[in-house]
Amino acid sequence: MxxxxxxxxxxxxxxxxxxxxxxxxxxxxxxxxxxxxxxxxxxxxxxxxxxxxxxxxxxxxxxxxxxxxxxxxxxxxxxxxxxxxxxxxxxxxxxxxxxxxxxxxxxxxxxxxxxxxxxxxxxxxxxxxxxxxxxxxxLNIRQLGNVVMVGSQHSANTARLREFLGRNSHPYTYLDLDTDDGSQDLLDRFTISSAEIPIVICNGKAILRNPTPRELADCLGLNDDLRQNLLRDLIIVGGGPAGLATAVYAASEGLAPLLIESHAPGGQAGASSRIENYLGFPTGISGQELASNAATQARKFGTTIAVARKIVQLNCKRRPYELVMDDGSVLFAKTVVIATGACYKKPAVPDLARLEGHGIHYGATYIEAQMCVGEDVVVVGGGNSAGQAAVFLSQTASKVYMLVRSKDLTKTMSRYLIERINANPSIELLCETELTRLAGDESLSEVCWANKKTSQTFTLPSRHVFVMAGASPNTVWLQGCVALDDKGFILTGHNLPLCVPRGSSPVWPLTRAPQLLESSLPGVFAIGDVRAGSVKRVASAVGEGAIAVSLVHRVLAELY
Incomplete structure (x- = not known):
């Protein structure tokens, strides 16, 4: 006994x-x-x-x-x-x-x-x-989730779904058709063709053939608590550090916010292998762990979080504001905090779009690192995200070539990362260098770059390029509603009267001055990387999230 x-x-x-x-x-x-x-x-x-x-x-x-x-x-x-x-x-x-x-x-x-x-x-x-x-x-370490996925290490859709589950910290069992003997037996049992991969089995019952992240999220019940017929005090759009911080502080102060995230909590920071300069974590913390803990903390206080759902339109002509989701359903909010962040700029290189998911990556997680074991890989970018990716990938790759357009890293990267890159024999830093050509039939096989100063070119047989350069704000869905700068970032606070020309962009409509972080729409705030003039750091994004909540309270007080 x-x-x-x-x-x-x-x-x-x-x-x-x-x-x-x-x-x-x-x-x-x-x-x-x-x-x-x-x-x-x-x-x-x-x-x-x-x-x-x-x-x-x-x-x-x-x-x-x-x-x-x-x-x-x-x-x-x-x-x-x-x-x-x-x-x-x-x-x-x-x-x-x-x-x-x-x-x-x-x-x-x-x-x-x-x-x-x-x-x-x-x-x-x-x-x-x-x-x-x-x-x-x-459960994640032991792969003891209620999901079984059958896929291939050569399948872009398999990698996409594995990354989605991993970023949402949802445990699953993975069987690879190329390496696991039992995977074909499982497909045969359910009369499934290998051409339909990835196959996902939810709760031992539902079988999904090459599902989208949203279909997988619905099967797992990740958005069961999303109710659409409520008028909410606050809706947060975007689940990066800024959005998650807003959710934690707003919920802890009784606002019961709804957070809508198009992919998974964490944003770009969530894909960071290790953040070592974030206050309170002397040994560092992975972006996924930070995001997962923040999401748990937000839920603990009463935040509703929806993932794999996207806001595609803001109806700003009347209040309460109406936010239209990608399935056409509408959410209603008295105040909105926009924390949609920015995505990496895509180099103007032929075949880049065709090879996305087939050797072109925009994040370096454990899954991508395992694909690069013993191989030569390329990282494009000179910021902290690119530096963290290069250091992380060097643990599995044979060689990491880092392409940086500027003459050095001092203005774009933290000093500790620069020193780590310079001391790593597996990383070759190539400054004043641009990506010029990509080659490959069904997947990437060859990468070319050129030195801007000497015009010297180099060609490398490689199956993996990680693009982590520049920042393009996720604000297409806001055009015509809020004032944007010439790069598409949201103008806020004291920048509005100075930078918004009347007649060409939305102007501030109230007699009171706009609050710090408030956009040209009263009660709609912008924080984090999506805001014009923001500091591209996790700590500053979290701080802006906390500040935004106090400003939301002021706007709500005006409405009552």
Missing amino acids: STTPTLSSLNADTETYPLLTKALIDQLRQYATLRRVESGEVLYRSGDLAVPLYILLSATVEIVQPDTEGERAITILYPGMFTGETRIIGGQRAIVLARVVQSGDILTVRSEDIWTLATRNAQLSEILLRAFILRRTM
Whole structure:
């Protein structure tokens, strides 16, 4: 018979599955109801919505992951432990199955009461959230999610979906047709052709053939809590550091914001392998970890986050403002914070668009790094993102060639990154150099560049180029509604009266002066990289998010 583990000194295991003291359990009782459960009873299954938090008093529960072969064991929870991981916050769907293996008593905290518990009891909130985050990390590492993907390392769509799941911290099992013997057997079982890859199996039931990120998000229930018939105090467009910071501060102050993200939380920063100059993280933190923790924190306070959904139009002729999504549905908001950031500029090189996803990349994550093992790769750009990518890729690639248009990196990159690049024998820095040609039939096979000063050219056989240069604001959907500068960035605050010519762009309509970060539309704010004159740093984006919330409160006060 299994014995109940005892609490040792604090470590990853005891923080992942902590034993609650009697005093802490007593504090939980005011939020919970007592019930008896019997052996064999299923508390919840993968795909169940709004799953409660269960605290085990005398029962024992096993956590398993059903798959196409049966079940995979995850852990056993003993009396004094509790169920759940990050998906429990905000009432999202469960991704595992919990089953009673020893009858006994449990406490049940309803999904809608978990938020109240987390905000009112700091000690319990810390224990629960730390455990939830560590459990989610463990599920990702062990590939114990409710998703099975069959794809190919040579498929652009496979890489796109893997990146989407990874950026959203959703655990999944991946089978590669080129390397995994069992992958073809799985396709044969479901009568699926290899031409239809990537194949995604959700919750062991739904089968998606080469789905879009939005179709996959819907299958997994990532946007179940998106309600469209509400008038909201605040809608945040964009889920990078600026948008996430706005969500955390707004929700913690009771505004219940909605955040709409077109891909996954984190923005460009979310694809950074390691951010080492962000305050409070002396050893650095990956962009994905920072974004995932921020999203969990925002949900903890009551933010609704929708991913793989895009705002395509702002109807700004009347208030409340109407935001049109890519499926035609409309959201209503009293105030809007725009944090859509900027994307990398695409070099004017023939065949670039044709080879996107077939050797041309705009982010360097673990997935891309594994594609580059032992190969020569090219990074285009001289900013921090490009530098972080070059250092990260040098761990797996044979050689990283870094193409930079300027004569050096001193004006565009942090000093610590410059020193790291100069000291890395696997990175060759080529300043005053431009990408000139790309070649390849179905995928990239050859890269050419030229030195602007000497006109000397070089050709490299390579299957991977990472484009991380320049910044193009994501503001096409705002043209005609808010004042933009000549590069498309949003003008705000004191810049509006000086830079907006009457008759050619929207002008400030009120007698009061626009607030700091406020666009030419009252109550519509711009923060982070999308704002004209912003400092392109994670810390400044987070700061602007915090400031924006105080300004939102002022606008809301004007409306009442």
